Amino acid sequence: MTAEPTLTARHPLESRRAALEALPGEPTITLDPLVSAVDLRVDPEPATLAALGAALGGTLPHTADAWTAIADGQALRLGPDEWLLTSAAATPHAWEDRVDALAAPHGGMAVDVSAQRVGLRLRGPGVRDLLAFTCSIDLRPAAFGRGRCAQTLLGQAAVLLVAHGDDDLAVLVRTSFAGYVVDRLVDHAGARTSRLAPV
Amino acid sequence: MQLITCPWCGPREETEFRYGGQADLAYPADPSALDDEQWARFLFFRDNPKGAFAERWCHDAGCRRWLRAVRDTRTYVFAETRPYGRSTV
Numbered sequence: 001m002t003a004e005p006t007l008t009a010r011h012p013l014e015s016r017r018a019a020l021e022a023l024p025g026e027p028t029i030t031l032d033p034l035v036s037a038v039d040l041r042v043d044p045e046p047a048t049l050a051a052l053g054a055a056l057g058g059t060l061p062h063t064a065d066a067w068t069a070i071a072d073g074q075a076l077r078l079g080p081d082e083w084l085l086t087s088a089a090a091t092p093h094a095w096e097d098r099v100d101a102l103a104a105p106h107g108g109m110a111v112d113v114s115a116q117r118v119g120l121r122l123r124g125p126g127v128r129d130l131l132a133f134t135c136s137i138d139l140r141p142a143a144f145g146r147g148r149c150a151q152t153l154l155g156q157a158a159v160l161l162v163a164h165g166d167d168d169l170a171v172l173v174r175t176s177f178a179g180y181v182v183d184r185l186v187d188h189a190g191a192r193t194s195r196l197a198p199v
Numbered sequence: 200m201q202l203i204t205c206p207w208c209g210p211r212e213e214t215e216f217r218y219g220g221q222a223d224l225a226y227p228a229d230p231s232a233l234d235d236e237q238w239a240r241f242l243f244f245r246d247n248p249k250g251a252f253a254e255r256w257c258h259d260a261g262c263r264r265w266l267r268a269v270r271d272t273r274t275y276v277f278a279e280t281r282p283y284g285r286s287t288v
Binding site: 064065078079080082136137150151152153158 | 207259264
């Protein structure tokens with residue numbers, strides 16, 4: 001008989017939920033549900049990427065700083081031989097076992113990093129301006145359009161930015177820095193609104 | 200702020216990088232044959248040119264890969280950056 005999992009994951013940003021919901025107008029910031037995630041390391045041979053992509057129900061990104069959709073999740077390229085694979089359907093252990101088994105024949109390995117990052121979703125007009133308050137990379141849609149991702153600094157915290165659309169971005173941040181990033185974004189969003197509001 | 204071009208991520212601010220010292224240092228072929236002074240020279244003595252200097256940088260806040268840069272120590276201008284070691288960029 002297998003052990004019954006009785007511990008359920010609690011969103012690390014539960015304490016910030018009220019502050020995010022109280023934000024006036026757009027862009028909106030919401031907490032993404034927790035997902036299973038593995039860090040995949042494998043030599044980036046085209047045949048390997050094709051085989052892994054087919055097994056995972058999608059394709060793995062072939063270029064730097066890009067993401068693609070796979071079944072129930074995303075594949076984000078973090079480096080020359082490193083990908084972050086997420087799944088909203090599988091449990092963390094099942095996801096790690098599955099990807100690791102797929103990567104092993106190609107000399108690769110996967111490690112569970114589900115607890116490493118939490119996701120914020122920023123939607124609405126002006127979302128790129130909001131991030132530009134505190135992030136220095138080129139965020140124009142022409143340079144950072146849908147399908148791109150980037151690891152960079154937001155304030156002093158390392159984050160993974162994911163472009164879902166022109167007015168739709170996700171911020172994945174290390175759990176221990178998540179409160180700092182949310183507080184900073186809420187602060188900037190408030191500053192923008194008060195500056196734009198008629199006096 | 201100064202931008203450094205990461206071979207993988209593209210131009211990023213200098214604060215995303217960590218300095219790794221002089222590049223292309225060869226580990227002694229037979230360390231046990233070195234006397235104390237030779238070992239100290241390998242460990243602690245580095246070039247300090249006025250002008251182009253090949254050095255290692257690590258893109259800590261991005262792809263976490265090492266890169267080899269040639270920087271002018273007088274002007275801080277980066278002449279080139281390229282992947283270091285076995286990277287497959």
